[in-house]
Amino acid sequence: MADQITQFSEDPTLSLAQELVLAESISPVDxxxxxxxSNVLAGLGFTVESLPFEDVENLWACHGEAEPYFVLAGHTDVVPPGPxxxxxxxxxxxxxxxGFLHGRGAADMKGSLAAMITATDAFLRRYPNHKGTLAYLITSDEEADAVNGTRRVLEELLSRGIHLSWCLIGEPTSHQQLGDVIRVGRRGSLHANLKLRGIQGHVAYPNKANNPIHRALPALDELVKEVWDQGNEFxxxxxxxxxxxxxxTGITNVIPGELDLLINFRFSNELTDDGIRNRFTEILDKHELDYEVTWTLSGNPFSTIGGELIAATQKTLKDQLKIDTELSTSGGTSDGRFIAPTGTQVVELGPCNGTIHKVNEKVACDELLQLRLVYQQIIEELLT
Structure with missing residues (x-):
């Protein structure tokens, strides 16, 4: 690992991204x-509010007071750096x-936040009296538990009667080049913590034991081969x-008494989480297993089909980058799972994701400069 003194760029997008990467904000620390x-947005005329919940920092900032609300959303927390x-x-x-900005969070997603903020600066210089409200929703609780972040802020906003029309999330969605893929939805995520019980014993006396591994194999084979659905267009x-x-127990002559498994479903909108649970337990019951299962639903599937936000994003990417973007629902979960159920149109758009969550995370500087222009035009398409 090379020692090198950080030199800050003269470009405002890159220098702000550097300042954010400099902060060791491992989730949920901001x-x-x-x-x-907050200081930058306040200087641009935003009304800025801190909304902490438990150990999580959240920021809500508004420029304007009227509907429609266009929210730029993201997270300041990052995953641990690893070795x-x-x-x-x-x-x-x-x-x-x-030509790259190196560092944890450069691509996921401090670079996007910097591009959003400098895009906002440029937009407000041109349109200080824009229609509607331009807002920011930023949390430090996206990469880990995602309990006291966006979810709690939305509850607070809804209690105030604030309803969001559009939300652009700066998650790193691009694959080979900026803008080639945008997320217009995400699959649901359902976790199962499964414990199968047998009877512990000596391997020389299997008739006096009940091996849960052996008992579970046919059921697990059926679960793995199960066609849960065919998916759909999205x-x-x-x-x-x-x-x-x-x-x-870690030794060779003891038949185990229990078998523990962690299982994850990434599911489409062809299924419900209740439907998955029922089919899962039906298969286990068919094989007469002694088990207990604990379920955790991280988020239901959602999608934004049509609408002004997708149209504005597609038009902007065509204008700025000469690209016909792919509309996708692949990838992991994001805070869009909390925002979309409120009736908000949600699109995720950010830089290339080839190094996110890896050692040597980086983002192309040119991508961030292009992203600033893309974000600015999307804002202009919707609020002017």
């Missing part, structure tokens, strides 16, 4: 990012080298994945 953003000795540069030293087929499996 590490001063939102204070920096430090595998980084070319220290993960919280925002080095610009070879969603791929539902996927079930066993992510963890554990049994035994």
């Amino acid at each position: 590490a001063g990012c939102q204070k920096k953003i 430090l000795d595998e980084w070319h540069y220290p993960p919280f030293e925002p080095i610009i080298s070879d 969603f791929p087929p539902t996927s079930m994945q066993i992510s963890n499996i554990h049994a035994g």
Whole structure:
């Protein structure tokens, strides 16, 4: 890992991105990012409000007081950097080298936040008296538990009678080049913590034990082969994945008494979480297993089909980048799962995601400069 002194760019988008990457904001810690953003937005004439819940920092900022509300959303928290000795540069030293900004959060998603803010600055210089309200919803609780962040802020806003029309989230959605993919929805995510019970015993006396691994294999094979749905025009087929499996004492002559599995479903809008639970337990019951299962629903599937926000985004990407973007619902969960159910049109658009959550995360500087122009035009399309 090279030692290098951070030199800040003269470009406002890049320098702001560097300042944000410099903060060691491992989820749910904000590490001063939102204070920096608040100061910038206040200087642009925003009414800025801090909405902390438990150990999570949240920011709500508005320019304007009328409907429609167009919200720019994102998160200041990042995932841990992983092995430090595998980084070319220290993960919280925002080095610009070879045309890339390096550092944890550069692509996911501090670079997007910086581009949004400088786009907002440029927009307000041209349209200080724009229609509607331009707002920011920023949390430090997206990468981890996602309990006291966007979800809680939305509850507060709804209690005030504030309803959002459009929300643009700066998640890194692009694959090969900026804007080639935007997210217009996400699959649902359902977790199962499954415990299968048997009877522990000596491997030499299997007739005096009940091996839960052996008992479970036919049921697990059926679950893995199950076709949950076919997907549809907007969603791929539902996927079930066993992510963890554990049994035994760690020695060779003991039949385990329990088998523990962690299972995740990424599901389309062809299914409900209740439907998945019922089919899952029907298969286990058919094989006469002794089990208990605990379910956790992280989010239901959602999609934004049609509407002004998608149209504005498609037009902007065609104008700015000469690209016909792909509308996708793939990828992991995002805070869009909390925003879309309120009736808000949601689109996610950000830089390339090839290095997110990896060591040596980076983002192309040119992408952030282009992204600033893209965000600015989308705002103009909707609020002028």
